[in-house]
Amino acid sequence: MLTIAILGVGSRGATTYGDYLNTLKDKVKITAICDIDKNKLNYYQKKYHIDAKNCFDCSDDFFNAKKLADVLIIATLDQQHYEHAIKALELGYHLLLEKPISPSIEECVAIEKKAKEKNRYVVVCHVLRYTPFYRKIKDIIESKQLGQIIHIQSCENVGFWHQAHSFVRGNWQNSKQTAPMILAKCCHDMDLLNWLLNLSPLAVSSFGSLTYFTKSNAPKGSAKRCYDCQIRHQCPYDAVQYYVESNQKNQNIGWPYDVVVLEPTYEKLKKAIQEGPYGKCVFDCDNDVVDHQIVNIQYDHEVTASHTMCAFSKDCFRTMKIYGTRGDLEANTLTNQIVVHDFLTHQTTSIDASKLSDDLSGHMGGDHVMLNEFIALLNHQHTHLDSSIEKSVASHLICMAAESSRLQNGKVIFLDEYKKSILKSID
Numbered sequence: 001m002l003t004i005a006i007l008g009v010g011s012r013g014a015t016t017y018g019d020y021l022n023t024l025k026d027k028v029k030i031t032a033i034c035d036i037d038k039n040k041l042n043y044y045q046k047k048y049h050i051d052a053k054n055c056f057d058c059s060d061d062f063f064n065a066k067k068l069a070d071v072l073i074i075a076t077l078d079q080q081h082y083e084h085a086i087k088a089l090e091l092g093y094h095l096l097l098e099k100p101i102s103p104s105i106e107e108c109v110a111i112e113k114k115a116k117e118k119n120r121y122v123v124v125c126h127v128l129r130y131t132p133f134y135r136k137i138k139d140i141i142e143s144k145q146l147g148q149i150i151h152i153q154s155c156e157n158v159g160f161w162h163q164a165h166s167f168v169r170g171n172w173q174n175s176k177q178t179a180p181m182i183l184a185k186c187c188h189d190m191d192l193l194n195w196l197l198n199l200s201p202l203a204v205s206s207f208g209s210l211t212y213f214t215k216s217n218a219p220k221g222s223a224k225r226c227y228d229c230q231i232r233h234q235c236p237y238d239a240v241q242y243y244v245e246s247n248q249k250n251q252n253i254g255w256p257y258d259v260v261v262l263e264p265t266y267e268k269l270k271k272a273i274q275e276g277p278y279g280k281c282v283f284d285c286d287n288d289v290v291d292h293q294i295v296n297i298q299y300d301h302e303v304t305a306s307h308t309m310c311a312f313s314k315d316c317f318r319t320m321k322i323y324g325t326r327g328d329l330e331a332n333t334l335t336n337q338i339v340v341h342d343f344l345t346h347q348t349t350s351i352d353a354s355k356l357s358d359d360l361s362g363h364m365g366g367d368h369v370m371l372n373e374f375i376a377l378l379n380h381q382h383t384h385l386d387s388s389i390e391k392s393v394a395s396h397l398i399c400m401a402a403e404s405s406r407l408q409n410g411k412v413i414f415l416d417e418y419k420k421s422i423l424k425s426i427d
């Protein structure tokens with residue numbers, strides 16, 4: 001029986017991974033948890049039936065207790081991953097490590113080195129690689145029915161409410177405390193581009209900025225908190241409406257409401273919006289991450305890719321268009337459609353990706369597929385598990401080069417030189 005410890009029993013560590021693993025009782029056992037939030041710790045101790053001596057409210061105590069499982073899931077916040085991953089690798093844990101590996105590319109490379117030195121698996125949670133949707137696209141590319149791929153255009157529509165929740169009011173609002181947007185949100189997209197093209201990225205340039213969610217855009221009559229705002233009924237970002245009033249019947253119990261409070265109810269959400277960070281005016285937060293950014297990538301063999309991230313969409317979804325010499329492919333995660341046009345036969349084939357699996361929960365099914373393949377990997381079974389630390393560091397490198405380019409007004413960053421300078425700095 002594979003044993004698993006979880007560091008950070010929050011939205012990812014518990015709601016996504018722990019809760020699912022807890023249903024696989026014949027394969028895995030959760031033996032230890034750690035979280036600085038005692039309410040969560042108590043709640044999940046009971047839920048997962050964990051011995052009290054293996055529940056820790058401080059990561060130092062958790063690591064001092066030595067190795068308590070075969071695997072450690074690290075689902076703390078971005079800037080804590082490095083310290084937690086290095087300590088865990090020293091103790092001999094295999095790791096399931098949340099993305100981003102770390103906001104610092106030097107730390108990403110250092111974790112990769114440590115994993116090699118200790119001969120441990122470090123699988124990074126690039127869950128989109130595991131979705132039936134993107135796996136189908138990969139199969140189509142590999143079947144060569146599109147011919148040679150010349151360009152990929154990908155777009156991440158963040159969703160105006162998701163941007164406000166996570167990147168203006170929430171955990172990922174400030175790049176100095178967490179990671180720049182292009183890493184925090186789009187490392188999945190850079191990972192997908194590398195994986196789908198299976199080519200070396202050579203150079204990157206990027207533009208983007210935080211244009212809207214700034215103090216100078218606060219409208220007349222607005223207040224520091226939505227509850228005190230006279231014009232909140234005219235604001236699409238009104239937290240009272242989004243978190244509280246829409247929940248009169250206690251229907252909103254899942255994400256993102258369970259990020260605001262544990263086991264949300266109308267009363268608990270009301271209090272949190274009156275007092276906590278999610279009730280702040282979107283024009284008066286400590287946010288600095290961009291609300292739109294574009295990235296251009298030059299790959300080997302003159303193949304190009306472009307990625308757009310933008311906050312201002314009604315829904316939260318991704319699109320992709322793949323341009324091949326014999327056909328093109330259009331994909332949309334909102335409609336679950338993958339449409340292929342064949343230039344020779346003029347035939348159009350539509351694939352409804354929602355029919356590719358019975359379980360499309362959690363990142364279009366990717367969360368659970370990844371967990372199952374991770375378990376298979378550790379049980380020495382055949383698996384397609386592909387998001388190794390090496391590949392993830394390579395796609396993180398694109399993100400950090402893009403951020404560096406953006407901060408230098410779109411300067412072209414050559415990845416070879418960029419990587420060399422990073423390796424030099426950690427040697």
Ligand SMILES: NC(=O)c1ccc[n+]([C@@H]2O[C@H](COP(=O)([O-])OP(=O)(O)OC[C@H]3O[C@@H](n4cnc5c(N)ncnc54)[C@H](O)[C@@H]3O)[C@@H](O)[C@H]2O)c1
Pocket residue numbers: 007008009010011012013034035036037040058059075076077078080098099100125126127171184259363
């Ligand atoms: N793979 C994905 O698609 C995906 C999606 C969302 C978030 N993430 C990543 O997952 C990680 C966790 O995000 P989340 O949404 O679960 O956040 P969260 O805030 O819900 O959970 C983080 C948990 O870590 C705990 N914590 C903080 N500091 C700690 C410490 N020093 N020791 C122990 N516990 C500590 C917090 O109390 C919290 O319970 C982040 O790195 C995030 O970027 C990945």
